[in-house]
Amino acid sequence: MRYIGNKTKLLSFIASYLDELELHGGRALDAFTGTTAVARLLKARGFTVDTCDIMSFSYVLQRACVVADEYPQFPGLAEDSDLQAAKLSPHFRTLVESRLRGQGDLFSGIPDLQPLEEALVYLDTYLDPLSSFIDRHFAASESPVDGQRMYFSRRNAQRIDAIRHRLHDWRSDGLVTEEEFYILLTALLEAADSVANTAGVYAAFVKTWQSNATRPLRLNAPDIVVGTGLQCSAHRGDVVELVADLGRLDLLYLDPPYNTRQYSAYYHVPELIAEGWFAPELPTLRGKTGLIDDSQKKSEWSTRAGCIPALEQLLRAVDATHVLLSYNNEGIIPDTEIERCFRQYGVSSTYRRTERTYKRYRADRDSDARQYSGDHVTEFLYYVRLR
Ligand SMILES: C[S@@+](CC[C@H](N)C(=O)[O-])C[C@H]1O[C@@H](n2cnc3c(N)ncnc32)[C@H](O)[C@@H]1O
Known part of the structure; x- marks a missing residue:
């Protein structure tokens, strides 16, 4: 699915960093799972995965592609x-x-x-x-x-x-x-x-x-990771509220929003299809694009004032051994702040960062609202051992 921040094209980068860090199996949380691309990678690599996102359409994908462990027989x-x-x-x-x-x-x-x-x-x-x-x-x-x-x-x-x-x-x-x-x-x-x-x-x-x-609409079988025997779980809502009840994790994978665009306003149509329009909860639409009520889905991570406190709050609240964070060079959290938070809440000497440069995602290139310096973006992976 076309999605801002979709990590499908970065999976080999993430996989090779997991190998380098020797992180194999255990319990992992894909905290901002979106399309579930990374959660599927983690499950395929033997992690029992919890997934979380504020969007309902993502919850649908989580249940289908990560929680389900066999093809449906109907x-x-x-x-x-x-x-x-x-x-x-x-x-x-x-x-x-x-x-x-x-x-x-x-x-x-x-x-x-x-x-x-x-x-x-x-x-x-x-x-x-x-x-x-x-x-x-x-x-x-x-x-x-x-x-x-x-x-x-x-x-x-x-x-x-x-x-x-x-x-x-x-x-x-x-x-x-x-x-x-x-x-x-x-x-x-x-x-x-x-x-x-x-x-x-x-x-x-x-x-x-x-x-x-x-082109005519055509349904295709989703990419489901089957036959692992792993009991994965899906969650809809704010990840900071979730981690308090989640217990111990081996790996916390973070891929938060990196700019001030609220996902709820950018993906309201998939959200509607996911939630449906069946009585008694008929959605009310507003504006030229037919936006739906998203007051419960505004994210602090997409605000300049809120993103760093949100990262600190999450690192304080979670009980995890390893933390891996995807971010890029245009994100609203400065690189120096990520390093500061990781060193402060984790074991400072274990802090590391790696990077790769990629061709930009099309929806970003096409944006009128922002001026970018070029067609490429540098993706970072930050790591720290928390406990
Ligand atoms: C960069 S995208 C993640 C993309 C994902 N890794 C993928 O490959 O598709 C960020 C995601 O964070 C979600 N999000 C934003 N704020 C959140 C919050 N407080 N708790 C949980 N998810 C949140 C958004 O809905 C969005 O799906």
């Missing part, structure tokens, strides 16, 4: 007669087989992925489009009229609506387990993001149709 969907009827058609079977072939899974002897691909084919191909919340408030016709929010084509918006309603019904009727629900909802969030008519963030929509937005 026994309850045997009760959905419409889906069962669709499965009888040769066309349905061809679609499922071609997806499994794409995953290299058709003749591998691992039948696990098939039920997930069947559910995705059904949601992708067999639901009638529905005009509901996303179509009414976040879609525009091919030649948009004034006031329409051009986040999605009407066709894609109606498919998002239809799929989101069906997931809600399946969950309410007890036809899917919580993990199955979150896995399907993750597939929808990722698919919707890939056809959103934005430059990467939802603070604005693009005023002409981009090529990705004119």
